[in-house]
Amino acid sequence: MQLTRTDVVDAAVALLDEYGLADLSMRRLATSLGVAPGALYWHVANKQALLGAVADRILLRAAAPEDRPSPEDWDARLLRVAGALRDALLSHRDGAEVVAASLAARQVSVPVRERLAEPVRAAGLSEDEAEPAALAVLHFVLGATTDEQSRMQLDSLGVLPDDGAPVALATDAAAGFALGLTLFVDGIRHRVRTLER
Amino acid sequence: MQLTRTDVVDAAVALLDEYGLADLSMRRLATSLGVAPGALYWHVANKQALLGAVADRILLRAAAPEDRPSPEDWDARLLRVAGALRDALLSHRDGAEVVAASLAARQVSVPVRERLAEPVRAAGLSEDEAEPAALAVLHFVLGATTDEQSRMQLDSLGVLPDDGAPVALATDAAAGFALGLTLFVDGIRHRVRTLER
DNA sequence: ACCTGAACACCGTTCAAGT
């Protein structure tokens, strides 16, 4: 059967989940599809574009457009969207890294920034400020999740430096994430209040 | 003259500034030092460790320990440290990316997280919360600066998508950075107030 | 102690030529 762009991205996601980003090469991908390396370049411009498509796949669940307006307050909405984003990133090996890199390379078409900007605008921030504020939240989510994910891999794969408390890392990461988001929400609320005055 | 670890890191920083992270290879580095590739592995365990040393170099200026306690309020201190961090990252090509990657690989020894945690503790946040709050600020700084730097490179090197306002990008980036930090500071202040009650 | 030579096992990308 003939190869599709969708097949290529499917296989790339499968390789990512099984071997991680460092071992996701065009040559390995070609082998897994039973095809010569050059064949991939018919379906995809280059590796960067492929990773962008993978990033879109990862984000799609979390950042699909909402069909009907949510009845929640803006802060609950922001927390939910950011949480869904984190979940989506965590649901694939090196997901946060792939998305962060693709975002930096401007290879992502899922409007994840806009999904975060909507609640921030609803909070009452000006058009000018909602955009950078949403970006700040996005940067936090990506950074925190990349960190969490790389930590998970480091200590699944060997020993971690073990710097201090022997607590469950998973709950720690979730708590840190929640705290960071809370700081943002409170900061946004404060800014709206002072702007209203 | 005999090669030193310091020489190797010096040359790596020079290559980074001139050609960027993507073109900073061990082989190129060896050539620039007039040495066989294998020679580098006497002075440095591997590429990751080398990049960690480069990251430490980049951070050293911004995160050197303060000799005497600053007379500033905690919020001014936090803004200053975060700003100095951004400046340090911007002062080397791909600086933010190098530091972010090295931080994720736990290859950085400059205590940049602690430098941010100090003002947060001084604000009145508990020991438990100051750490993740400082991490959140660090993630924001790294994400925002990586973004800013990759944008700089993309439009110095070609055309940028030009999505909207034809404003000066540099001022935009600085303003977005300042806004993000302000949200954090206000969020922290709010949290301290509610905890005090 | 420090470095070379040479190899091992890979990369991403291109492109004429085939079907």
Place this chain on the structure above:
DNA sequence: ACCTGAACACCGTTCAAGT
């Protein structure tokens, strides 16, 4: 239209052997 074969120009890392 889609893919192969083969090449080009690279990688990071190791390690016996030299000095």
